[in-house]
Amino acid sequence: MDKKSNNIGHNYLKNNGSNIQDLKTTKKGFYVNYDKAGYRIDYYNTNTFRRLVRKGLIKIGIFEPIKNLKKRFLVKYVWKEKVNSIVKKLTKSRLPLFDRISIETFSKCNGGCSFCPVNRFDDPRDDNLMDENLFKKIIINLYDLDYKGQIILSLNNEPFLDKRIYNFAQLVRKYLPEAYISILSNGTPLNVERFKKIIDNVDELVIDNYNDELKWHANIQSIMEYLADKEIYRDKVKFRMRLENDVLDTRAGQANNRGWIKTLDISCLYPFISINIQVNGDISLCCNDALSKEVVGNVGKKSLEEIWYSEKYFDYRKKINSSRKHVSICEGCDTVDIPRGIANV
Numbered sequence: 001m002d003k004k005s006n007n008i009g010h011n012y013l014k015n016n017g018s019n020i021q022d023l024k025t026t027k028k029g030f031y032v033n034y035d036k037a038g039y040r041i042d043y044y045n046t047n048t049f050r051r052l053v054r055k056g057l058i059k060i061g062i063f064e065p066i067k068n069l070k071k072r073f074l075v076k077y078v079w080k081e082k083v084n085s086i087v088k089k090l091t092k093s094r095l096p097l098f099d100r101i102s103i104e105t106f107s108k109c110n111g112g113c114s115f116c117p118v119n120r121f122d123d124p125r126d127d128n129l130m131d132e133n134l135f136k137k138i139i140i141n142l143y144d145l146d147y148k149g150q151i152i153l154s155l156n157n158e159p160f161l162d163k164r165i166y167n168f169a170q171l172v173r174k175y176l177p178e179a180y181i182s183i184l185s186n187g188t189p190l191n192v193e194r195f196k197k198i199i200d201n202v203d204e205l206v207i208d209n210y211n212d213e214l215k216w217h218a219n220i221q222s223i224m225e226y227l228a229d230k231e232i233y234r235d236k237v238k239f240r241m242r243l244e245n246d247v248l249d250t251r252a253g254q255a256n257n258r259g260w261i262k263t264l265d266i267s268c269l270y271p272f273i274s275i276n277i278q279v280n281g282d283i284s285l286c287c288n289d290a291l292s293k294e295v296v297g298n299v300g301k302k303s304l305e306e307i308w309y310s311e312k313y314f315d316y317r318k319k320i321n322s323s324r325k326h327v328s329i330c331e332g333c334d335t336v337d338i339p340r341g342i343a344n345v
């Protein structure tokens, strides 16, 4: 296999049909809807009945045990075999290049999500911006690799707090015209002008509206109104209504509103498909490693492909395969994801 090429997910992404109109529900509590202009709106855990049940179970202290039990059941009877068979194909000699790269150009978020270890109340990180030369170095590296996968210009941060994000997106578009550029934002720093400034240089803009009352923030509403008579961005823009105080995954055992879990008996595909770059160039093990507890290398010192195929990275993959217990952040992590398109491996 040519290590430079891969077909894990990006081909799928180009035609992911995320705005297909007959898509009404998806798994994991997502309820899909469309506004009048055809823009997709996902409602996440917001169904009234579901909310009431979840609230009741949380109140009497059995929500987490049930969630954990359900996950353990799915791991044992549904996911383990699938994940194992994929991992078996991603051996040292056959591992394709990563297909998803996330870049954090600013180290902070202004959000207050209680399920997130780096919400604005709990984040121990300093305010740091990525050096522009480092950003350029990453893009040149990807250009040399003829990279065509997904590039996410956000990670565990709010990307629009970095005023350079527009120039960065333009630069990526220019040098990597076939890459699939995504940005995920909580939407609070956005307005119509900023939306117009970014939209032509991305393939996907996901706006998460966090509000426990299920109300749209006024600035997000104004973007929706601006789009009301425009169809052209329909395949790029997705809105999500989400709860700021929700109980989700343990996020590498670091979600403050989740307790201890018994280590899941399953490997993890993230270190086999994606690469995550922090502001200082450190590559953390996965997107859940918000505080860079497990660093695989630094892109300021080595190339992306050197790090991706390094002994250190393979050592991590080997450890996770043998047991999540062997990596500190994986031990308490309940994330199990079989990303779209990975079956193509």
Ligand code: SF4
Pocket: 109, 110, 111, 112, 113, 116, 117, 118, 119, 120, 155, 156, 157, 158, 186
């Ligand atoms: S989940 Fe996203 S928006 Fe919420 S605090 Fe974390 S990084 Fe910010």
Ligand code: SF4
Pocket: 251, 252, 268, 269, 270, 271, 285, 286, 287, 288, 289, 324, 327, 329, 330, 333, 334, 335
């Ligand atoms: S098990 Fe969790 S913490 Fe470990 S690599 Fe996977 S997603 Fe990251």
